Amino acid sequence: MSSIISVLSVNHLLPELEKVLPDKKFHNVENAETDKIFRESEIIIADNNLIALYLYDLPNIKWIQGTWAGVERIMKVVRPGDPPKYPISRFTGKHFGVLMSEYVISQIISYERCAFEMRENQKLKKWIKYEKLRQYRSFPELTIGVLGVGNIGNRVAKTLNLMGAKILGYGRQQNFDLEQNKHISNYFTKSNLPQMLQNCDYLVNILPSTPETEGLLNGEILENCKSKGTVFINVGRGSIISEESLVTALKSKWISGAILDVLEKEPLPSSSALWELPNVVITPHVSAVSRNQDVAEQFKENLTYYEQKLPIPATINFFAGY
Numbered sequence: 001m002s003s004i005i006s007v008l009s010v011n012h013l014l015p016e017l018e019k020v021l022p023d024k025k026f027h028n029v030e031n032a033e034t035d036k037i038f039r040e041s042e043i044i045i046a047d048n049n050l051i052a053l054y055l056y057d058l059p060n061i062k063w064i065q066g067t068w069a070g071v072e073r074i075m076k077v078v079r080p081g082d083p084p085k086y087p088i089s090r091f092t093g094k095h096f097g098v099l100m101s102e103y104v105i106s107q108i109i110s111y112e113r114c115a116f117e118m119r120e121n122q123k124l125k126k127w128i129k130y131e132k133l134r135q136y137r138s139f140p141e142l143t144i145g146v147l148g149v150g151n152i153g154n155r156v157a158k159t160l161n162l163m164g165a166k167i168l169g170y171g172r173q174q175n176f177d178l179e180q181n182k183h184i185s186n187y188f189t190k191s192n193l194p195q196m197l198q199n200c201d202y203l204v205n206i207l208p209s210t211p212e213t214e215g216l217l218n219g220e221i222l223e224n225c226k227s228k229g230t231v232f233i234n235v236g237r238g239s240i241i242s243e244e245s246l247v248t249a250l251k252s253k254w255i256s257g258a259i260l261d262v263l264e265k266e267p268l269p270s271s272s273a274l275w276e277l278p279n280v281v282i283t284p285h286v287s288a289v290s291r292n293q294d295v296a297e298q299f300k301e302n303l304t305y306y307e308q309k310l311p312i313p314a315t316i317n318f319f320a321g322y
Contacts, residue, residue, distance in 0.1 A: 006038045008046035009067055016296035017045070021303070043306070045299055049073040055084050063306055064088045065299050067290045069096055069152065070237065071316050072209050083318035089302055090322075091290055092314045097155025099288035100235050104156060104204055105163065107259045107281065108144075111231060112136040116281060137201070140164030143228075145200035147216075148207035148236060149176075149184065151314060152288075156206060158183045168196050172212065190216075197224035202231050203255075209237035210321035217241035222249040229256040235287040238263040247273050250280065261287040 007014050008029040017026055029038045032054060038044070042060050044051065048068040055077055066074070069092045078084070110116060114130050121128050142165045146157045149169040157167045161183035169176070169184040176187045188196040193216075197203065203225065207213045217240050222232070232255050234240065241249075243264045249255050257279040265272075266285060274280050305312045316322065 004037060004041065006035075006041040006044045006046075008032055008038065008044060008050050010047060010050070011067065011290065011292055011295075013045065013067070013292050013295060016292040017299065020296045020300045024303075043303075045295070052077050055088075061086050063312065065091070065302060067091050067295050069288070069290075070208065071322055072237075074316065075318070075321055078318050087312050087315040089312045090314045090316060091295055091298055092151050094155065095291070095294035095298060096152045096288045097159075099291075100152060100206065101156045101159035103235060103261070103287035104160065104233060107233060108139075108142070108202060108231075111257065111259065111281075112138075138164070142166070142201045143168065143199055145170065145196050145203045145230075146184075147203065147205040147240070149181070149187075150206075153206035154181065156204065157181075160204075168199060170196060170207075194221065194224045197222065197230070198227060200225065200230045201228055202233060204233045205236040205240050207236045207240055208322040209239040212321075213237070214239045215242065218245045222254045223252070224254075225249075226254045229253075231255065231257040231259065233259045233261075234263075235261045238266065243272060243274065247277070250277055257281075259283075261285055 004025045004027050006027045006029050007017065014026055014028050027037045027041070029035050032038055032050070039058065040060050041058070042062045044058070044061065045065045046067065048066045048071060051064055051066070052073045055074070056079070063086060066088060069090050071090060074088060113136050114132055117130060139160070144160050144165045145168040146153050146160070147170045149157055149171050157169060161167045167184045169181070169187045170189070170193065171187070172189065174189060178184060178187055186196075207216070222245070241264070246258065250258060259281045260274070261283045262285055263274070268274060268282060274282065302312050
């Protein structure tokens with residue numbers, strides 16, 4: 001079955017794949033439990049939550065292309081000391097980077113120019129000019145911290161820098177090359193994260209969920225943001241901070257606001273205090289969705305690497321957890 005590529009997705013991905021790769025044969029999987037072609041496939045494109053059930057039950061598999069950037073569902077079933085022997089690549093890179101950049105930029109502009117307040121006033125038929133509208137900040141006046149400057153985060157950092165913002169980057173690499181990443185003014189790791197937080201007008205989280213990043217902002221660390229009145233934007237994973245710690249940071253005015261596209265619990269329960277806080281904006285995990293045309297384009301690019309027996313970009317590191 002090596003010539004047939006199986007597709008296990010709820011997103012009607014097949015038409016886009018056939019459009020960009022008209023010479024390839026695709027098989028749409030309706031029932032993975034009973035589908036013989038799926039079980040014998042060498043290449044599979046799949047939603048991460050669906051393929052996670054079968055990682056160790058695919059005898060011929062040579063490569064899986066996921067349709068999500070997040071890999072938590074897959075990592076939950078990876079056996080310690082016995083990860084899959086084949087590559088699983090994440091959907092990431094230029095597509096998510098562009099979409100997340102657009103989201104972050106739009107939210108910063110909306111926050112600075114009181115778009116949320118003006119929308120509420122429109123509903124009430126009120127014409128109010130806030131003092132802040134005469135004093136809003138433009139991007140060249142902002143210092144923006146980016147937590148996570150990998151494939152996606154680096155694209156966001158570059159785009160924000162092109163808008164004029166000063167960028168502070170955070171990651172786990174000890175030898176991050178600032179010469180190769182001139183759009184980042186300073187780079188920080190966990191040891192000096194408080195210093196970074198003390199200098200951010202906006203703090204954008206793009207980190208994945210790993211044992212190393214879970215709870216990174218829990219406790220009192222966000223008190224370092226108080227002097228700048230930092231606005232926290234989370235488009236990475238909700239596990240970076242507990243709801244309790246986030247609510248405390250907001251109520252204590254350690255941060256002046258939060259724009260949350262990802263949360264510790266999703267969907268956010270109606271009982272959550274976050275719904276009622278006036279300085280919080282909540283969106284339902286939509287900052288960068290896996291659009292079919294983008295998934296198809298990335299699969300086409302990655303297929304070239306696969307066919308040339310080259311390392312496939314954005315392959316999951318099972319030991320690092322992302």
